[in-house]
Structures are given as structure tokens and as C-alpha cells.
Amino acid sequence: MKMRGSLLLILATFLFVGCGGDKDKGDSSGILNLVATTGQVGDMLMNIGGERVRVTSLMGPGIDPHLYKASAGDVERLRRADAIFYNGHHLEAKMGEVIGEMGSRKPTLALTESLPEARLLSPNDYEGLYDPHIWFDLDLRSRTVDAVVALLGEFDPEHRDEFDSRARIYKARMGELQAYALEQFARIPKQQRVLITAHDAFNYLGRAYGLEVRGLQGISTASEAGTGDVQDLATFITERRIPALFVESSVSPRAIEAVRAAVQARGFDVQVGGEIFSDALGDKGSPAGTYLGMFRHNVDTIVSSLLGEMSHDQQ
Numbered sequence: 562m563k564m565r566g567s568l569l570l571i572l573a574t575f576l577f578v579g580c581g582g583d584k585d586k587g588d589s590s591g592i593l594n595l596v597a598t599t600g601q602v603g604d605m606l607m608n609i610g611g612e613r614v615r616v617t618s619l620m621g622p623g624i625d626p627h628l629y630k631a632s633a634g635d636v637e638r639l640r641r642a643d644a645i646f647y648n649g650h651h652l653e654a655k656m657g658e659v660i661g662e663m664g665s666r667k668p669t670l671a672l673t674e675s676l677p678e679a680r681l682l683s684p685n686d687y688e689g690l691y692d693p694h695i696w697f698d699l700d701l702r703s704r705t706v707d708a709v710v711a712l713l714g715e716f717d718p719e720h721r722d723e724f725d726s727r728a729r730i731y732k733a734r735m736g737e738l739q740a741y742a743l744e745q746f747a748r749i750p751k752q753q754r755v756l757i758t759a760h761d762a763f764n765y766l767g768r769a770y771g772l773e774v775r776g777l778q779g780i781s782t783a784s785e786a787g788t789g790d791v792q793d794l795a796t797f798i799t800e801r802r803i804p805a806l807f808v809e810s811s812v813s814p815r816a817i818e819a820v821r822a823a824v825q826a827r828g829f830d831v832q833v834g835g836e837i838f839s840d841a842l843g844d845k846g847s848p849a850g851t852y853l854g855m856f857r858h859n860v861d862t863i864v865s866s867l868l869g870e871m872s873h874d875q876q
């Protein structure tokens with residue numbers, strides 16, 4: 562009995578070491594430890610990786626990625642990660658250095674880097690950079706899935722098929738939501754199909770679904786809106802009789818309230834059409850706590866507000 566016990570112990574030790582040695586990645590259970598910057602990026606990793614991954618998203622609800630700086634705890638989480646995933650194209654503008662440094666030590670993937678540049682927007686007033694908010698075009702975001710599957714598959718080739726089939730399901734769900742979004746936005750009369758928000762996060766949404774988009778602050782929230790911008794936007798809203806403008810969960814509502822006041826001073830009343838999500842997901846467990854739920858919430862809120870179908874709690 563004693564002899565058998567020792568053999569089992571030796572065998573177990575061998576298997577454990579063998580497993581760790583072969584994989585060289587992940588913890589002893591083989592589960593990959595992934596760190597994402599934003600909730601949108603983290604959501605993709607969870608959907609594709611399923612039970613094979615443990616995902617930490619550094620930026621929670623209400624956090625603005627343009628201004629976010631990595632805390633000491635974040636640096637430690639990045640240091641311990643098997644791989645790091647971020648949006649890229651300067652969305653995480655203040656994390657460039659730490660991501661660059663980690664990237665020299667471990668696999669690091671910017672989702673936007675897998676997209677052809679011809680599909681990216683480069684607005685005139687954004688210093689020659691590409692607009693990073695690609696997750697508001699479902700088709701474009703769908704095209705970033707394969708790069709994630711490829712990287713996870715390199716770490717864990719045994720489960721590559723599982724990642725592939727999960728990715729197919731995720732893409733199909735994005736495709737269904739794409740059809741829904743196109744159908745819903747088309748309900749708004751063309752003249753009123755205008756989305757006004759605090760910062761310019763929705764240019765891809767505008768291009769993909771036929772909305773005219775106006776943001777007060779530009780592509781990054783790092784630039785402040787001037788008084789002239791507020792007055793210009795107020796004139797535009799009054800002339801076009803735009804029924805609603807929108808606050809974003811990760812940006813202070815002050816600028817949007819200033820625009821509303823300036824519109825009212827011109828004798829027209831514009832409603833605040835509710836909160837939409839631009840650069841951060843909603844609370845965990847809430848409908849906007851996932852990427853697809855967040856996108857759908859935005860579509861429903863924008864469409865119902867611009868059609869004047871707002872419920873009282875949205876006003």
C-alpha cells in the first residue's frame with residue numbers, strides 16, 4: 562500500500578511538472594490569465610476564450626480610456642498576465658509606455674491593428690491619427706476576432722477548435738445585431754438621423770448605419786469644448802429641429818447640459834435623450850454590461866429618442 566502511494570505521488574508530480582513544462586503558459590490548471598484594457602476588449606476575450614481563460618479588464622464602468630493611467634495594481638496585473646489585449650490607435654493614450662514595455666516581454670495584441678487601414682477613419686482634426694472607436698461598427702469589430710483566436714490558439718492549441726467555434730457564435734450574434742441596428746436606424750426620418758454627443762466616439766456608427774454625427778469635444782476627451790463650439794452646435798440643433806442629444810456614461814454631462822441651455826436660449830427645446838455608452842460598458846449584470854447588450858441599448862435609446870418615443874424615465 563505504502564509503495565503504491567509513493568508511486569502515485571511520483572506520477573502525480575511528474576504529470577504536474579510535465580503539464581506546466583509543456584505549456585509554459587497559464588497557471589497549473591492551464592487556464593490563461595488575460596488582461597484587457599477596456600470592457601469592450603475584455604468582453605471579446607471572455608466570449609472567445611470561455612472557460613479556458615480568466616479575463617481582467619482594467620477599466621470598469623464609467624471609466625474614460627482616453628485619460629486613464631495605469632495604477633500600480635494595474636502594472637502588477639499586466640506583469641502577471643500571460644497576454645495583454647488592448648484597443649490601440651491611441652485609445653489608451655496614457656498607457657502607451659507601459660503597454661509598449663510589457664509588449665517586449667509577452668504577447669500583446671491591439672485589436673485595431675488587425676484591420677486594414679483603408680477601413681479606418683482619420684478625421685481632419687485628429688492630428689493624422691486614426692479614429693480608435695471601431696467597436697461601433699459591428700462588421701469592423703467582427704473582423705478583429707480572428708487575430709484573438711489565433712493568439713489564444715498559439716497558447717492553447719489543444720483548444721483551438723473550441724476557440725474557433727466560440728468565435729463563430731460570437732460573430733453570428735454580431736451579425737444579427739448588425740441587421741437589427743440597420744433596420745432600427747432606418748426608422749428615423751433622414752432629416753432627424755443626427756446623433757449629438759459630448760465627444761466624437763460615434764463616427765464609425767455614423768458611417769455604418771447612416772447617421773450624421775456631431776460631437777462637442779473631438780475624438781479624444783482630452784480636448785476641451787470651447788464656448789464657440791457650444792454656440793455653433795446650439796445653432797445647428799435649433800435650425801435642424803433636432804429633438805434629442807445624448808450624455809455618455811464615461812464623460813461628464815456638463816458640456817451637453819451647456820448645449821441644451823444654449824438651445825433653450827434660442828427658443829427651442831431639445832431633450833436629453835438618455836445615457837448611451839461610448840468608451841465604457843455598463844455595470845456588470847446590467848443589460849449594458851456586455852458589449853452586445855451595450856450596443857443594443859445604444860441603438861434602442863437613440864432610435865426611441867430621435868423618434869420622440871422616449872419613456873419618462875429616459876427624459
Ligand SMILES: [Zn+2]
Nearest residue numbers: 762780781840
Ligand atoms: Zn472616446
